[in-house]
Amino acid sequence: MQPQVRQKWYRSLRLRVVAFLSLALLPVGLIAVSQTRQVTLQAKQNTELALLALTEQSAISERRVIQRAFGAANLLGTLATTITENSALCVQRLQPFVTSNPSYSFVGIIPVSGWMTCSSSGQAYDFSDSAEFDELMANPRQNVLKNETAPMSGVSVIIVSQPYFVDGQLEGFVSISIPHDQLADSVDQQSQAGLRELVTFNPMGSVLTAKGEMDAVEGELPGDVPLTALSNQDRHAFTGINGNGEERIFTVVPVVDDTVYVLGVWDDRTGPANLYSSKLPPAIFPALMWITSLLVALFAVHRLAVRHIRNLGRQMNQFARSRMLAAAPPISDMPVEIAEMQQDFTAMAETILQDEAQLENALHDRENALRDKNVLLKEVHHRVKNNLQLISSIMNMQIRKISDAETKITLRRLQDRVLSLATIHRDLYQSQHSGRVNVGALVREIVDKTVEIGSETASAVDLTQNVEDLLLFPDQAVPLSLLVSEAMTNAMKYLGAADGMKPRIRVQLTSQDTGQCTLLIVNSMGGQTSAESTGLGAELITAFATQLGATVELDQRAGEYAMTISFQSAEFVPETRDY
Secondary structure: OOOOOOOOHHHOHHHHHHHHHHHHHHHHHHHHHHHHHHHHHHHHHHHHHHHHHHHHHHOHHHHHHHHHHHHHHHHHHHHHHHHOOOHHHHHHHHHHHHHHOOOOOEEEEEEOOOEEOEEOOOOOEEOOOOHHHHHHHHOOOOEEEEEOOOOOOOOOEEEEEEEEEEOOEEEEEEEEEEEHHHOOOOOHHHHHHOEEEEEEEOOOOOEEEEOOOHHHHHHHOEOOOOHHHHOOOOOEEEEEEEOOOOEEEEEEEEEEOOOEEEEEEEEOOOOOHHHHOOOOOOOHHHHHHHHHHHHHHHHHHHHHHHHHHHHHHHHHHHHHHHOOOOOOOOOOOOOHHHHHHHHHHHHHHHHHHHHHHHHHHHHHHHHHHHHHHHHHHHHHHHHHHHHHHHHHHHHHHHHHHOOOHHHHHHHHHHHHHHHHHHHHHHHHHHOOOOOOEEHHHHHHHHHHHHHHHHOOOOOOOEEEEEEOOOEEOHHHHHHHHHHHHHHHHHHHHOOEOOOOOOOEEEEEEEEOOOOEEEEEEEEEEOOOOOOOOOOHHHHHHHHHHHHHOOEEEEEEEOOEEEEEEEEEOOOOOOOOOOO
């Protein structure tokens, strides 16, 4: 089974659905962002208009009092030329005016000289050294000032000044004082709407009135925009930081054109101002829509495809590991395409199981046939071994009846060759090596038997064996064993030793990883001068070496005779058949 390949995370079905759905929703999201921004701007403008209207409504009492004061100053300006020359007449006309209007505490007419002699109090006062008077003379227009300690009334007032002219020439100013405690408090009802402070001011940036204490006004005014800059603009609203470092919404509305303005300070967390200063960006709603769409799409993909595909994958893995086909889930809630895949997999798995069952039966039958074949083949080798032993027994009976010694030796050597063949067939039917023979054990057995028969006692020959186990097929095992038998017979025939020493025979069989095998048989010669022979044994050795595919090297050295047989172990090659 091939190892499971770990897929890359970016190839996930969910991620691809998210990517393509995001791409599909991009135009809709951009349109939604644009529309949301427009709605936000429109809501901001509506809130701004509402705050400006509330600011204007909150300052309606100041507007009314100041506008009435300017109207009264205009009226008194028409009478100024007739009453300023007579102080008694001035008091007679102005004092009833102040008495009948509780909103006013003082009325006076100041000529261009700055020396006021006509007033409601009947007292004279010199304004020629006043900076405010100099400002009025330099720019003769209606004006509103604040004086916390009025020289005439001694109370905190706002002073309304209106210039009057005679034949186009400036003759002076009509001044009306309005005490602060006479201004109606009309802003309490707006406190719940988020109004923190309501301030009136003039173009010079001087605060005229305030909703709260005058000492706390500076903390609520814009920290980075002076009041003089606000007086040069029409009604408007803006967001800024007050003197206390808090974020506020400021609204500016003119009370009297170019003369008095009202500044509303609104808390951006309460009332209509909360919509004005919303911290949510316009893209939050399209983002929520996008996230919701993705969640719905992922749920749909999981519900309709992913869970069914995972179940099918688990069934495949279980089938691959254990060849067990799990119960298929109901296909009633599957999409048609996945249901077809489930049915195809079930059919394929059942077909594989049937084929494997048939293959297993065929292999079982083949194993049975092969086992029967091996049994028959071993029986053949067993019978051949028995027949060869029977031949050997007949030859043995014949040897005992023959009196000629040379004939006995010839038949004995023939009997040895027959027994060697019988030994090979015995090993074949006892072999557990797929028809191969351990020629190492066979060589050791032939050597031991040859030495035992050819020597008078077991200790008469110094035998050294270094024979490795070597598995050969019968085509090589038979000629090798016969070759060893002939070589050992020759070695025993020419075996000898020097005086006082035992005869020596050394047998060595080795093999290499390449399959190259070497058989070495060395025997001591004693007084023999040559081991060369042209008899039947030498011819048989040559024939067996040819059949084995081996080369034979003979070497006669000091007191020893060595035979080296080298061959390559061969693999089994079946016979070519004619069909």
